[in-house]
Amino acid sequence: MLLLLVGAAVLRISLFGDLHLRYVQAGLRPWLVLSGTLLALLGLLQAALTARAAGKGAPGADGHAHQAEGDPDHGHSHPGGPRIAWLLALPAVALLCFPPPALGSYSAAREEARRTEAYVGTFPPLPAGDPLELRLSAFASRAAYDSGYSLRNRTLRLTDFVTRGDGGTWYLTRLRVACCAADATAVRVEVRGAAAPEPDTWVTVTGSWHPRGRPGSAAAWPPALDATAVRTIPEPPDPYEKR
Template sequence: MTDLYLRYVQAGLRPYLILSGAMLGSLGLVRGALAVRAARTGAPGAEEYGRPAEDGPDHGHSHAGGPRVAWLLALPAVALLCFPPPALGSYSAAREEARRAEEYVGTFPALPADDPLELSLAEFGSRAAYDSGYSLRERTVRLTGFVTTGDGGTWYVTRLRVACCAADATAVKAEVRGAEAPETDAWVTVTGTWHPRGKLGSAAAWPPVLDAVTVRAITEPSDPYEER
């Protein structure tokens, strides 16, 4: 199994995907083996029980193509295997409403002394908006995500957070200032310093702002989501 499954579900669900795939494959092999054996022995297949006899008065059409139509159900699965859809991106983030669970201003645990600080966008946003100890002040921060844009040339480094799978994804982002916006949906690592704004805990403090020092293009990571 490749890392493509990480576009849709959390890494911890990998064993269940493998198990369910193996079970479905086994069922398909068993059904195929039964059909082959029935064809060789001349015994009626499961789909023939309950039908009128070939020479009966109620038999007026052929059943040769009936069961074979069921194979068309495999086409969507084959299409997904051959052309896997991309991970959720800027469109999903743009559709995310600016609603966040109520949080209270308070102190946060101390940050490591190393610079630059490698933070998730969720942690950066929480500390920027709610940390009364201002632990991000005068610290160099490094954030990684994909590019989304707003009005007036504003752009953001953005990440989607999932609890279970892509269906429950929610967006977290930070506004980037001091650097030109890369192409939308491009993955970047931005290094810079926190730009305080607004009263802690207020809507004016969101989204957090990063004054960029460097913006480096990267390839999309194998696991594009942040865990909740």
């Protein structure tokens, strides 16, 4: 039963939708489908073997081995283990029915950005035209380390989720993964000039870079954006950036 439940849960998030993108990179989907299929097949095989053994009376059809009456060792054995072991099915049922959400503000708050002046330098030119759509990591890197100040006098558009700081400060935040959600690291940008939405809300913010501190210095992190427009959007199917 556990094999069937876990296999069905893995197939649900990988084969019948985009839920797997909350946990792993898109390229790992075929391996999830294969794993879920194998787990489900193993569960079905075990069920078939158990039914066959019960049909032959190997233990009794009720799952108990019966000894003759009057035998001093007469009793019941429980090859299936204690009944309380069925509680192990609860996490598998929960995974099947209620897949965990993508990582959000709680995880991001515990990920400190690592910064050093060794990363300071010039960056390649940005495409022409405003507003310019940028990934959060691209904006943060240029804002904190670009000695050429390529973000200056540009209108920018960023799409990410909301996290809160102290004193009413709020941030656009995105989690970056190399393989899966277990190795996620956070990138965040302070938003100025707009009311803070609820934490974990996904928004598109249009605005301009707010320079502060010299590139690579502690004052330059986290980068800041002066917002001119904030629009709430649904959570995207793939909530992470790939490192």
